[in-house]
Amino acid sequence: MNAYRRKIQYYETDKMGVTHHSNYIRFMEEARVDFLSQIGWDYDRLESMGIISPVTAVDCRFRSPTTFADEIVIEVTVEEIKGARLKIGYIMKKPDGSVVCKAASEHCFATPDGHLIRLAREYPEFYKALEGFCEKGE
Amino acid sequence: MNAYRRKIQYYETDKMGVTHHSNYIRFMEEARVDFLSQIGWDYDRLESMGIISPVTAVDCRFRSPTTFADEIVIEVTVEEIKGARLKIGYIMKKPDGSVVCKAASEHCFATPDGHLIRLAREYPEFYKALEGFCEKGE
Amino acid sequence: MNAYRRKIQYYETDKMGVTHHSNYIRFMEEARVDFLSQIGWDYDRLESMGIISPVTAVDCRFRSPTTFADEIVIEVTVEEIKGARLKIGYIMKKPDGSVVCKAASEHCFATPDGHLIRLAREYPEFYKALEGFCEKGE
Amino acid sequence: MNAYRRKIQYYETDKMGVTHHSNYIRFMEEARVDFLSQIGWDYDRLESMGIISPVTAVDCRFRSPTTFADEIVIEVTVEEIKGARLKIGYIMKKPDGSVVCKAASEHCFATPDGHLIRLAREYPEFYKALEGFCEKGE
Numbered sequence: 001m002n003a004y005r006r007k008i009q010y011y012e013t014d015k016m017g018v019t020h021h022s023n024y025i026r027f028m029e030e031a032r033v034d035f036l037s038q039i040g041w042d043y044d045r046l047e048s049m050g051i052i053s054p055v056t057a058v059d060c061r062f063r064s065p066t067t068f069a070d071e072i073v074i075e076v077t078v079e080e081i082k083g084a085r086l087k088i089g090y091i092m093k094k095p096d097g098s099v100v101c102k103a104a105s106e107h108c109f110a111t112p113d114g115h116l117i118r119l120a121r122e123y124p125e126f127y128k129a130l131e132g133f134c135e136k137g138e
Numbered sequence: 139m140n141a142y143r144r145k146i147q148y149y150e151t152d153k154m155g156v157t158h159h160s161n162y163i164r165f166m167e168e169a170r171v172d173f174l175s176q177i178g179w180d181y182d183r184l185e186s187m188g189i190i191s192p193v194t195a196v197d198c199r200f201r202s203p204t205t206f207a208d209e210i211v212i213e214v215t216v217e218e219i220k221g222a223r224l225k226i227g228y229i230m231k232k233p234d235g236s237v238v239c240k241a242a243s244e245h246c247f248a249t250p251d252g253h254l255i256r257l258a259r260e261y262p263e264f265y266k267a268l269e270g271f272c273e274k275g276e
Numbered sequence: 277m278n279a280y281r282r283k284i285q286y287y288e289t290d291k292m293g294v295t296h297h298s299n300y301i302r303f304m305e306e307a308r309v310d311f312l313s314q315i316g317w318d319y320d321r322l323e324s325m326g327i328i329s330p331v332t333a334v335d336c337r338f339r340s341p342t343t344f345a346d347e348i349v350i351e352v353t354v355e356e357i358k359g360a361r362l363k364i365g366y367i368m369k370k371p372d373g374s375v376v377c378k379a380a381s382e383h384c385f386a387t388p389d390g391h392l393i394r395l396a397r398e399y400p401e402f403y404k405a406l407e408g409f410c411e412k413g414e
Numbered sequence: 415m416n417a418y419r420r421k422i423q424y425y426e427t428d429k430m431g432v433t434h435h436s437n438y439i440r441f442m443e444e445a446r447v448d449f450l451s452q453i454g455w456d457y458d459r460l461e462s463m464g465i466i467s468p469v470t471a472v473d474c475r476f477r478s479p480t481t482f483a484d485e486i487v488i489e490v491t492v493e494e495i496k497g498a499r500l501k502i503g504y505i506m507k508k509p510d511g512s513v514v515c516k517a518a519s520e521h522c523f524a525t526p527d528g529h530l531i532r533l534a535r536e537y538p539e540f541y542k543a544l545e546g547f548c549e550k551g552e
Contacts, residue, residue, distance in 0.1 A: 010447065010457070011160055011440050013153035015206055020149050021331040022301040026425050029298070033424065033483075043424070044483040055297040059335035068153055069447075069458040148309065148319070149302050159469040160443070163436040164287050171286065171345075181286070182345040193435040197473030207309075207320040287436055289429035291482055296425050344429055 001038055001133070004031040004074040008066050018065035025058055028090050028103055031074040035088075039129045046126075051117060053086070053107045060103035064094075071095055078134035084108045084116040086130065139176060139271070142169040142212040146204050156203035163196055166228050166241055169212040173226075177267045184264075189255060191224070191245045198241035202232075209233055216272035222246045222254040224268065277314055277409070280307040280350040284342050294341035301334055304366050304379055307350040311364075315405045322402075327393060329362070329383045336379035340370075347371055354410035360384045360392040362406065415452055415547070418445040418488040422480050432479035439472055442504050442517055445488040449502075453543050460540075465531060467500070467521045474517035478508075485509055492548035498522045498530040500544065 006027065014020040033043050046053065066072060073093050080087040086107045092100040109117040119127040144165065152158040171181050184191065204210055211231050218225040224245045230238040247255040257265040282303065290296040309319050322329065342348060349369050356363040362383045368376040385393040395403040420441065428434040447457050460467065480486060487507050494501040500521045506514040523531040533541040 009440070009444055010152060011158050011443055014148060015151035015153065015155045016328060016330065017153045018330075021334065022149055022298055022305070025298040025301050025334075026423070029425055030423055042483065052292060054292065054294075054341070055338060057335070057337045058297065058301075059333070061333045062331065065330070069456065147302070147306055149305055154466060154468065156468075159472065160436055160439040163439050163472075164285070167287055167436070168285055180345065185344075190430060192430065192432075192479070193476065195473070195475045196435065196439075197471070199471045200469060203468070207318065286428060287434050290424060291427035291429065291431045293429045298425055 001035070001076070004034040004076065005071060006030060006074070008068055008070045008072065010068050013068050018067050019070075021060070021062060024060050024062070024092065024101055024103065027072065027074060027092065028058065028060070028088075028105055029055075031076050031090060032088055032105065035076040039133070041126050041129060050111055051109055051123070051126075052112055053109050055105055056085075056108055057106040058103070060101050062101045063099045066094065066100055072100055078130050079104060081119070081127070081130050081134050083120075084110070084118050086119075139173070139214070142172040142214065143209060144168060144212075146206055146208045146210065148206050151206050156205050157208075159198070159200060162198050162200070162230065162239055162241065165210065165212060165230065166196065166198070166226075166243055167193075169214050169228060170226055170243065173214040177271070179264055179267060188249055189247055189261070189264075190250055191247050193243055194223075194246055195244040196241070198239055200239045201237045204232070204238055210238055216268050217242060219257070219265070219268050219272050221258075222248070222256050224257075277311070277352070280310040280352065281347060282306060282350070284344055284346045284348065286344050289344050294343050295346075297336070297338060300336050300338070300368065300377055300379065303348065303350060303368065304334065304336070304364075304381055305331075307352050307366060308364055308381065311352040315409070317402050317405060326387055327385055327399070327402075328388055329385050331381055332361075332384055333382040334379070336377055338377045339375045342370065342376055348376055354406050355380060357395070357403070357406050357410050359396075360386070360394050362395075415449070415490070418448040418490065419485060420444060420488075422482055422484045422486065424482050427482050432481050433484075435474070435476060438474050438476070438506065438515055438517065441486065441488060441506065442472065442474070442502075442519055443469075445490050445504060446502055446519065449490040453547070455540055455543060464525055465523055465537070465540075466526055467523050469519055470499075470522055471520040472517070474515050476515045477513045480508070480514055486514055492544050493518060495533070495541065495544050495548050497534075498524070498532050500533075 008019050012019050012023045036043050075091045077089040079089040088105050090103040094100060109119055146157050150157050150161045174181050213229045215227040217227040226243050228241040232238060247257055284295050288295050288299045312319050351367045353365040355365040364381050366379040385395055422433050426433050426437045450457050489505045491503040493503040502519050504517040508514060523533055
């Protein structure tokens with residue numbers, strides 16, 4: 001699994017001179033999409049199969065700021081997968097290894113009309129792919 | 139017709155200390171949605187009637203910067219309406235009357251599956267409502 | 277204290293048809309800025325006094341989605357104030373009272389060059405204004 | 415000169431199912447920053463030298479929509495450089511060569527306290543670097 005790398009854009013900074021904190025929530029999504037792609041389950045393919053995965057919670061603890069032209073490296077882990085629920089962890093670092101922030105997001109799996117999907121039963125291959133990257137399984 | 143007023147948010151500023159230019163394109167959308175609401179054709183109602191109105195062009199000329207906590211006042215005009223095409227003009231000012239920027243957006247009207255809608259024929263009431271605010275009609 | 281009200285903009289929705297989750301982090305900032313203004317300590321005034329208040333953590337639990345043209349009502353509370361640290365709580369509701377999300381943000385107070393400010397000692401009036409809205413003080 | 419490539423993120427789509435038009439203004443900035451980097455004048459280095467380059471105008475004509483997971487390829491050209499003014503052109507395409515949009519941005523060069531900088535006289539090397547990519551010079 002390759003970490004996700006991306007550069008901070010000018011429009012992501014604020015008048016304090018640093019990356020506005022709300023953007024890290026978006027970087028989490030970028031890294032999560034990249035992770036799903038790397039394990040062979042691209043999110044656009046999931047959507048076309050009728051699986052959506054809304055975010056049910058996010059949290060992020062900021063350690064040190066970044067700014068325009070900085071590169072951040074995002075490591076993604078599957079923290080928990082259980083029933084229709086998935087928890088993803090993120091550590092963002094600068095290339096020198098210093099921690100920028102630690103974050104997590106929680107997701108459910110559902111059909112576009114709102115029925116929860118139990119992955120283990122309905123999409124066992126996708127479930128196994130996620131479980132393989134998880135520290136604590138169902 | 140009331141001008142649309144809104145405050146600049148902190149997350150809309152950039153490290154130059156001013157409102158990032160891309161946000162004015164979003165303020166144009168806000169003011170356009172408010173204008174449609176004021177003339178009785180709320181955009182969410184248009185969508186539920188099966189009318190979408192994609193943006194086909196935008197341009198914006200910036201005169202003076204704004205920053206966090208500034209209020210801007212946006213005047214909207216219908217510059218042209220013709221067939222399935224609409225051009226909207228915007229002047230954004232500070233409360234003291236100084237001009238922040240002048241902008242325009244162009245739109246078409248279409249069904250969600252992509253067929254152009256000739257407003258004058260298919261939605262004559264909506265067409266007339268827009269035409270009433272326009273300097274040059276069909 | 278008035279709740280902060282705001283409408284969801286079209287550009288805040290995503291292809292799932294709902295408000296993208298990252299925007300709620302921005303709504304928290306809007307509501308926080310409005311709260312500070314209502315208690316007489318506008319954030320732009322704080323900045324001009326040499327006080328900045330970076331976000332050190334955010335978390336948000338989503339209950340039900342919103343979409344374009346929805347109005348949300350945001351109630352802000354001071355959950356904790358202690359030394360150079362402040363924790364703000366948010367409940368976002370639809371006008372019918374149904375809960376959209378519950379969130380919190382943590383902040384420190386610092387000078388622009390990075391020295392932590394102990395509010396109680398250095399800005400006792402501002403500290404008291406915040407403490408007055410807090411359930412648990414120092 | 416390499417074209418700038420980037421993927422559309424989920425948070426850049428809107429409820430119409432496509433990339434929200436305001437984001438293309440941000441993609442222009444990303445491509446411009448990448449262009450400056452490729453010609454050896456990184457924008458963060460310009461800022462640290464005391465040169466800022468505010469956007470004075472943008473326009474964009476949209477040809478065909480993109481959506482989540484699409485890749486766009488952005489070609490940047492120097493359309494005009496004259497005195498303290500610069501005009502940049504952009505063509506965004508899908509990897510199959512179909513045009514997504516054509517755009518332009520205008521810029522001035524200034525010191526952080528607002529004095530216009532005549533590049534040809536004050537930063538002749540930077541001026542020549544830009545002029546070398548321009549169809550019509552001063």
